[in-house]
Amino acid sequence: MKNEKVNFSTIAFPHFRGIENILKGKNALDALVITPRVCGICGHAHLMSSVRAIEDAYKNAGYEVHLSKKAKKIREFTLVMEIIQNHLKWVYMVLIPELSKLRNSNEENYTLKGAYGARLATKAISLLGGQWPHSSYMVPGGVTSDPTYIEILQAQSILKDLIQFFEKESLGVNLDEFLTYKTPKEISVGEADVSKIEEHLIELGMQEKGLAYDRFIMLGDHLFINPIKMKQTRPFSVDIKHVSTVESYSPNEKTYARNAMYKDDYYEVGSLSRMMSLQIPLIKNIHRRYKDSAYSRVIARIYELAHLMKHANELLSTISISENSCNKPISIEKVTASGIGIVEAPRGPLIHKVDIENGIINKYEIITPTQWNIGSSTKDKLTPVQKTMFGHTKAEALFIFRTFDVCSVCTTH
Template structure:
């Protein structure tokens, strides 16, 4: 039997095509069918124009694309032995901006994309999670809107800001701005404590063992209870290989394939198009069924995202849950909400480190247009996982721009006899509702995937 289902509320939509055998999914294809073409739009544009275009790839992770772009452009300078000077203040403001975006996204994802579907598996009346009118849904929407205001203080109107440029940032916050940012973070922390986990943030961050799950109260307890009632800790498992490409003040790069290694090389990244559509119809293979490409690292599929970041960074609580329940749907969702608490604490600490007397921007000594040829690469950690940008320029004009988004890593098509990370996670599931939840557990972004 074959079923075809449209999955919405994923920053766009995708088509889930499942083959069934003995009441279980035996094969699955995830089709992203809405092509956007940013890589083609960027070609022949001045290099700095990318700072305006790429944040518009996504309405959720514009900061991540902006940071990836500016770091790729700065990498061009480095490759010409013209490395730029970045002040600590500029680095902090970039990191804080990205962290706030991730915090905002995680709140929205849990309450707007996960819990409305999770509660359908409960026998209890949990109408407070009902989209658009449920009490908990509305509270989460309000606090997310308040939290993102702290980003506006340093970056302007979110999500499509362009305040990061080679050499620093076009932002010079006052002491009052920093105090306001701290206040917005405090509001988010109060929401985390009172609504999400029901305990103080400091106490939550002290959790070390999976048994500490039973200390969680609040809305996260609802998720945990429903998950164990329906054995969500047993489904959604994939290869249990994890990749973190970005290295920052908040996260550490590395990969796990049986064992952890911190040695990451962009040369091991491979992007394939065997199952992907092409604007040149003569290049489309018979196997093509999606606009998403396939991303491999060292010829293997890897998961990327908050779960990967937590275990690469060796954060005790998630590490122990992962040790017990592996890369299950339950672990994947729990890790994302754990990262919310981690980033709330981390971002407050980063704001405290800003010296308002430092320069925000130091102008490059040479222009990108002075380089006859240049290439640059970068990777940052976006809300959904590792985001990779690769740019080539000629006389300051973009000749090639390539982007690999987190959803391409997680949900791109399998290749030949290799299942993708999400395909392997879904196959074997006994219901379409569970398959959709597994899909959502990766925090899917359709528009990023078909950029």
């Protein structure tokens, strides 16, 4: 601290998970059971990254894996619903309580709202994925679930209830109307939770605080996003070969984390990055006025909730139950190759890398979104979160830190 403002910060992740070591020597398909247990919030993202890495190894070994549209949409639906449950928990269990703390106000407890919304989202996941968390229903060639028409209708009914809850409690307007908003002023009108959040962020000056590098990157390839990097508003192509990790700087405490970089530069990942890349009018307007501030980061995550709920609805309505759920490839024992699987998880790009020899894992590597945003480096090259915390009071810095939606259990393996 210097003059009661943060002058420099380091971040340590002192617990060790060891998932990468656990996987060595295991059958490659065991990764589909073990990697979802990296995290209790984004296990589906880890499962999808893992299965994509294995399917990529099949391809690199000369064996094509053919996914039906049905399998792709079911995988995507469960991933999207997992992002939704995460965001709802973050809004109601982290963001609003931390805003109240920063404002020294004693507002009502919003925790149950987050729990209720997240419960609906995970019920829909379990209908198609078998369970949540820690499902292993994605396999090379597709999915093991074969939903009936009734189960699709049930998932649609649950999603309808979730959207109605979100419209009433969070937005104060219907989903389609909110998605047409183009200015922050439109958000501020009304008494619903999002309007209060926007008001409180402005009251605290968060539209001018928490600025990072204004650089964004997306690496997952989905129906709702494509790989891209951006410097301010300028888009550039990306290539996974330029992703690397470096040792974290934590001189006063042991840390097992590594920082993730692209071409030796730090980039922000997550909801703001994704919404910027999609050229969403509201987010473009906010960015033009407030850049990559804490305010922009929060509103982008809330907007993504609405955006993904609509996308989930479209996915369900276009699933053809007559298609194959799985086109089983040859036995994994025939595969000797490396593979990479990339997924946009709730907090940003999640990367799984696997080296397989005759179906057995020789090496496994996991790079998580928190390694991008919440790295710890020296003063001469700050990570995004270190840069955002600089120059703010301790209370403000801790709030800004949480706008990145940190996940510590994913970070060390």
